[in-house]
Amino acid sequence: MGKPIFITGAGIVSAIGLNKQEVLSSLLAGKSGIADVRYLDTEHREFPVGEVKLTNEQMIQMLDIKPDAVTTRTSLMGMLAMKEALDDANLTREDIHRAAFVSGTTVGGMDKTEHYYLDFINNDKKNKYIVVHDCGTCSEMICDYFGDFAFVTSVSTACSSAANAIIRGAAMIRAGLFDIAVVGGSECLTKFHLNGFNSLKILDTELCRPFDETRSGLNLGEGAAYLVLESYDSMRRRNVKPLSVLAGYGNVCDAYHQTASSPEGEGPYLAMKEALEDAGLNVSDIDYINAHGTATPNNDLTESMALKRLFSDRIPPVSSTKAFTGHTTSATGSIEAVICILAIRNQFLPVNLNWKNQMENGITPVTDLHPDKPVTNVLCNSFGFGGNDSSLLLCSSEIYDKE
Amino acid sequence: MTRNSFYIKSTAQISIQQPLCEDWMENPIWYDSNYVRSLEPDYKQYIPPMEARRMTRIMKRSLTTSNVAIKKSGLVLPDAIITGTGWGCMDNTEQFLEILCNEGEQLLKPTLFIQSTHNTISSHIAINTCNNGYNITYSHRCVSFDMALFDAYLQYKFGKIDSALVGSHDEVTPTSFVLLKKMGLVGCDDEICGEASVSTVLSSTPSDAHSAVAAIRIIYKPSVSEIHSTVNQLLADAEMCTEDISAVMVGISGNKTTDNLYYDIVDNCFRDKTILHYKHVFGECFSASAFGFYAADCCLKHGYIPDFLYVDKSQGMIGTPKTILLINHSDGKTFSFILLRSV
Numbered sequence: 034m035g036k037p038i039f040i041t042g043a044g045i046v047s048a049i050g051l052n053k054q055e056v057l058s059s060l061l062a063g064k065s066g067i068a069d070v071r072y073l074d075t076e077h078r079e080f081p082v083g084e085v086k087l088t089n090e091q092m093i094q095m096l097d098i099k100p101d102a103v104t105t106r107t108s109l110m111g112m113l114a115m116k117e118a119l120d121d122a123n124l125t126r127e128d129i130h131r132a133a134f135v136s137g138t139t140v141g142g143m144d145k146t147e148h149y150y151l152d153f154i155n156n157d158k159k160n161k162y163i164v165v166h167d168c169g170t171c172s173e174m175i176c177d178y179f180g181d182f183a184f185v186t187s188v189s190t191a192c193s194s195a196a197n198a199i200i201r202g203a204a205m206i207r208a209g210l211f212d213i214a215v216v217g218g219s220e221c222l223t224k225f226h227l228n229g230f231n232s233l234k235i236l237d238t239e240l241c242r243p244f245d246e247t248r249s250g251l252n253l254g255e256g257a258a259y260l261v262l263e264s265y266d267s268m269r270r271r272n273v274k275p276l277s278v279l280a281g282y283g284n285v286c287d288a289y290h291q292t293a294s295s296p297e298g299e300g301p302y303l304a305m306k307e308a309l310e311d312a313g314l315n316v317s318d319i320d321y322i323n324a325h326g327t328a329t330p331n332n333d334l335t336e337s338m339a340l341k342r343l344f345s346d347r348i349p350p351v352s353s354t355k356a357f358t359g360h361t362t363s364a365t366g367s368i369e370a371v372i373c374i375l376a377i378r379n380q381f382l383p384v385n386l387n388w389k390n391q392m393e394n395g396i397t398p399v400t401d402l403h404p405d406k407p408v409t410n411v412l413c414n415s416f417g418f419g420g421n422d423s424s425l426l427l428c429s430s431e432i433y434d435k436e
Numbered sequence: 437m438t439r440n441s442f443y444i445k446s447t448a449q450i451s452i453q454q455p456l457c458e459d460w461m462e463n464p465i466w467y468d469s470n471y472v473r474s475l476e477p478d479y480k481q482y483i484p485p486m487e488a489r490r491m492t493r494i495m496k497r498s499l500t501t502s503n504v505a506i507k508k509s510g511l512v513l514p515d516a517i518i519t520g521t522g523w524g525c526m527d528n529t530e531q532f533l534e535i536l537c538n539e540g541e542q543l544l545k546p547t548l549f550i551q552s553t554h555n556t557i558s559s560h561i562a563i564n565t566c567n568n569g570y571n572i573t574y575s576h577r578c579v580s581f582d583m584a585l586f587d588a589y590l591q592y593k594f595g596k597i598d599s600a601l602v603g604s605h606d607e608v609t610p611t612s613f614v615l616l617k618k619m620g621l622v623g624c625d626d627e628i629c630g631e632a633s634v635s636t637v638l639s640s641t642p643s644d645a646h647s648a649v650a651a652i653r654i655i656y657k658p659s660v661s662e663i664h665s666t667v668n669q670l671l672a673d674a675e676m677c678t679e680d681i682s683a684v685m686v687g688i689s690g691n692k693t694t695d696n697l698y699y700d701i702v703d704n705c706f707r708d709k710t711i712l713h714y715k716h717v718f719g720e721c722f723s724a725s726a727f728g729f730y731a732a733d734c735c736l737k738h739g740y741i742p743d744f745l746y747v748d749k750s751q752g753m754i755g756t757p758k759t760i761l762l763i764n765h766s767d768g769k770t771f772s773f774i775l776l777r778s779v
Contacts, residue, residue, distance in 0.1 A: 076541040139553055141575075150537045154611060159618045166615075167523060167722075168554065169576035173769065185656045185770065186583045189524070189554035189575040197572050201587065208594045225532065228541050229549030286517070286562040286571035291550050303568055418550070419559020421571055 034313040038203045039268045039275040039430070042124070042215075042261030044117025045371040046110045047358045048083030048254050052117050057375050060383050061402065065357050067240055067252050073222045074148075077231060079238045082222060083254025083359025085110055096178070103161050104174065105142040107257070111175035111219030114257035118215065119179060122261035123273055126180045133184040133211045135202040136172040136259075137194025137218030139363045141165070143225045175219065184211065189363070191417035192325075193284075194218050195258070196366025196425055200282045202262050212267035217367030219257030226362065227253055233292060241328035241360075243353035244337070244398045246390035251327045254359020258367035275430035277374040280314065280410070283307025287420025293331050298339030300422035301325070305343055305412055308424040318410045319349045321382055323369045325414040326353020326398075327360050332416065337395040352399040356386035366415035366423065373411045373427045380408055440674060442592045442638045443645035443779065445599075446508035447730050448501040450474050450633040451718050456504055458734050461742050464717050470623045471613050472719070474631040492527045492551060494607040495560060497633035502561045502603055509637035510644070515597035516570035517562050518588050520580030520604035522722020524554035526612045557605055570597065578621075578687075578766035579654065580604055581634070581726035582774065586652050588638060603635035604723035622720050626690035630719015634726035636733070642779055646737035650674040650759070651775040658771055660704060667705050670761075670773045681709060681775075682757040683741065685732050687725060687764045689715035697768045706761075710754055711747040725764040729774065732760040736778040 045052065048066025049059035059066065067083045092109040093100060096116075124132070145162035146153070152160050164170060168187040176182050184205075188198045195218025202214030230236050230253060237250035260279075268275060285307060287300025294300060309316065324336055333353075340348050354372050361368050376383055385398035413425040452467065453460035455477040465475075474497065479488050482500040491499070498519075506512065523529075532548040550556070555573040562571050570591070574583035581604030588600035608616065608631045616622035622629045638649065651673035653666050671677055684706045686698040702711055712735075718727035735741045739756045746753060762774040 139555075147533060147536060150533050153615055153618075163615055164619050167575065167577060169522070169580075169766070172576070181657045183656055184654060185576070186574060186579075186654075187576040189521075189573050190558075190571075191553050191555050201572070204587075204590065204594075204596075208590050210590070224536060224541060226549075228536060228544045229532070229546075229552070231541075232544045232546040232549055234546075284570050284572065285568050286559060288559075288562040288566055288568050290563065291556065291559065292546075299568065417555060417559075418553060419555050420562065421555055421559055421573075 035281060035311050036207050038206050038279040039263045039265060040260050040277045040279060040374065041263045041268055041273045041275055042118040042122030043276055043371050043374055044114040045258040045368060046085055046114040047256035047368055048085060049357050053371065053375060057379060059357065060375065061381065063384060063386060065386055067359050075224050075227055077227060080236050081240060081252050083252060084222060085255055103165055105165055105171060106144045106221035107138055107140060107171050107219045108174040110221060110257040112178045115175060115179065115215065115259040118259040118261050124261065128213060129180040129182055131183050132213035132215060133202060133205055134172065134176040134182045135186050135188060135198040135214060135216045136175060137188045137198035137363050138168050138171050138220055139189050139191055139194055140220055140223050140226060141168040141171040143223045144221050147223055147225050190421035191419065192362050192365055193415040193417035193421045193423045194363035196415035196423040197284060199260060199366060199370060199425060200284050200423060203279055203282060206262055206264050212264045214262045215259055216262055217259035218364040220255060220361060220363040222253055222255040235329045237328065240387050241356050242387040243326035243328040243355055243385055244333050244392055244395050245388050246392040248328045248330060248333060251329055251355065252359045254361040256358060256361045256364050256368050258364060258371045260367060260370060275433055277377055278428040278430050279425060280428045281308045281312025281426040283311060284423045287422050289420055291419055294335035296335065298335035300420045301336050301339035301414060301416060302342050304422040304424040308412060308426040312426040314410055316344050319412055320406060320408045320410055321376060322349055322351040322412045323373050324351050324353045325416045326355055328355060333395060340396050348396055350382050350399045351396050352383050352385035354383045369413050370425055370427060373413045377408050377411060377427065377429050380404060439593045439595065441648035441650055442589050443642045443648045444733050445511065445637045445639045445645055446505045447636045447733055448504035449730050450477065450497040450501055451727065452630045453718060460717060461734055461738065464744060467628055470628045472628065492525060494525055494527065494605055495551065498557045498603060498605040499561060499564055501633045501635035502601060505635040505637045506565065506601060511599050511637055511639060513567055514599040514601040514637055516588060516591065516600040517558055517567055518584045518600055518602050519558035519573045520584035520723060521554050521557060521573065521575055522577050522580045522606050523612065524575060525552050525556055526607055527609050528552040530609060530611050578722055578725060579764060579770045579772050581723050582654060582764055582772035586654055589649050589652050599639040601635060601637050604726035605633045606721045606723040607631050608721050624691045628719045630721055630724065632721050632723035632726055634730050645779055647733050647776055648779050650777045654770060654772045656770050663701060663771065664705060666773060670775055674775050680759050681761050682754055682759050683710040683712050684761045684763060685712040685714060685728050687715055687728060688713050689720040697765055698763065701763060710751055712741065712745045713747050714745060728762045728764060732762055732776050736760060736776060
């Protein structure tokens with residue numbers, strides 16, 4: 034069992050809102066952010082997407098960045114989300130100077146690379162966006178906006194990147210290396226991965242329907258979310274209140290196939306089991322599970338198998354919130370962690386939008402946002418290509434509020 | 437039991453030197469051109485030909501160095517697979533981008549996409565070795581390897597794992613070379629480019645190990661005094677003092693801008709120390725710091741330092757090295773200090 038880590042700040046930018054309050058309102062109202070393509074310059078207008086409803090120029094203005102500065106859409110969304118998290122936690126520049134930053138992304142600066150690629154190669158003059166292609170630069174652009182962190186690293190495990198960034202930050206706090214770690218992920222939509230997912234034939238031209246018998250693929254989304262993780266001592270010293278507690282986590286590899294999950298959901302099963310053990314909790318302690326639930330036939334079936342294996346006939350309320358936000362790929366782990374924190378703090382169950390038909394061998398997801406019992410302990414799943422499967426266990430901070 | 441020493445059980449490399457062996461210590465290959473590609477081993481010995489046909493160079497190299505390191509270590513199932521890569525699978529990324537930019541969005545193939553993400557390498561190794569353990573990929577420019585090793589070391593030190601396969605892999609395609617050169621990262625001034633695939637297995641048990649990771653510290657944007665204190669913390673972690681360091685191995689590569697940052701640290705902190713380098717042998721790329729680790733391990737294991745690794749032989753040569761400090765930086769922003777010792 035590992036030490037609990039305190040979450041003292043959280044920020045989010047997504048298709049359903051540009052901060053926690055807007056996201057909460059959308060979740061409670063059952064209002065999806067998925068719509069026709071508006072911002073991404075793509076030929077594929079047939080796929081609905083969960084875009085952040087801002088242009089890069091608008092974000093640059095909101096952040097008060099020089100218009101000619103080198104930025105990417107991923108870094109801009111990241112800065113906006115991180116600003117909310119740092120404001121929440123009331124971090125000073127001195128706090129930042131002894132904190133770690135761990136960020137997850139896969140596309141990095143691909144939005145600029147795919148736009149300027151031929152110019153990168155053919156033009157002898159150095160295009161200013163060449164240097165921002167990689168993941169590491171993306172993290173540095175985001176965190177440098179706020180000050181000089183003591184440590185910066187980038188995790189790239191496809192759709193579990195942000196979850197693994199959270200895990201890495203928590204591990205460094207548990208090891209006593211840092212008191213504070215700002216963790217999460219950011220990912221904008223690109224033609225590169227929209228076409229990649231399309232080539233795999235896993236995009237739905239309709240609104241996605243996680244865990245529904247008729248599900249036929251995912252809707253991509255974009256966004257960013259960051260958490261401020263903190264040790265108990267640091268939180269007390271700074272006299273700040275926790276929003277939630279990260280009680281445990283699991284990181285495993287399904288080790289089955291580059292794009293498909295093992296039929297019995299070995300990776301998802303092991304990830305959730307490890308998170309429970311790490312937190313010292315039992316299956317009966319879990320009040321809600323935010324599933325990976327992409328709405329692909331393969332994911333939802335194998336995740337259901339894993340849930341049945343772990344919880345047998347007492348599966349807690351489960352939902353996928355991907356029909357709200359779209360699948361935000363590398364950012365999904367932290368975006369859904371913030372959704373879980375909102376669920377715990379506001380005592381509701383995020384519903385599984387667009388669900389109508391019970392799937393064969395599948396779980397029955399949450400359709401009523403009113404919980405039967407308090408929402409205290411929550412699992413949050415993120416699974417990536419290659420079987421990079423991770424699960425986070427988030428808890429209510431109520432017992433610490435009374436101290 | 438203190439868990440300061442994470443024992444290095446095995447290493448394996450594919451590079452611009454003879455692959456999967458340590459011939460470079462006696463017979464290094466020198467190059468005139470600043471763009472060379474890795475010397476490939478005969479993969480038939482390591483990967484079934486049918487499988488190998490579907491794999492890009494970086495996939496074949498990473499799987500081969502991983503399998504060789506695992507085999508040499510005798511540890512079939514390390515507790516963790518931790519991978520670094522700066523640019524990931526560039527060959528497939530470039531092919532995908534070329535079709536996207538030249539032919540539009542209707543003709544893209546799934547295979548290129550599946551094998552283009554950074555974590556393809558680490559998960560492919562897990563799939564191939566049936567390893568359900570902790571699996572993660574770091575992609576942070578020139579400290580990608582350092583980040584991977586740091587994660588493994590920290591988890592070991594705090595009892596989460598007892599063994600790990602750590603690797604770092606980058607390919608430098610002709611197009612990548614053009615871009616990296618424009619960025620001022622590879623192939624500048626007298627610098628040669630070298631692709632990297634390095635794997636190592638580390639374990640809690642010292643049997644058959646010749647060296648160990650004794651401490652690691654990584655810091656972002658340090659001031660001169662913070663570099664000093666980081667070095668002191670590193671030595672304290674390993675319960676050593678400056679006198680215990682046999683030599684300091686730095687990542688100078690012939691690129692004047694990045695080299696000067698190493699000379700600054702040496703002048704400030706290690707003026708009397710013997711300085712070693714390795715990038716003139718293995719070349720520069722995002723994963724090149726893994727070669728520093730590999731070369732230092734070879735020196736500790738074989739008990740000598742080849743002449744050509746000394747930056748300045750007139751400084752005096754050392755007999756049997758006991759402790760080598762590796763210093764690496766990424767764009768002068770992140771600085772990494774890795775202390776290896778013989779056992």
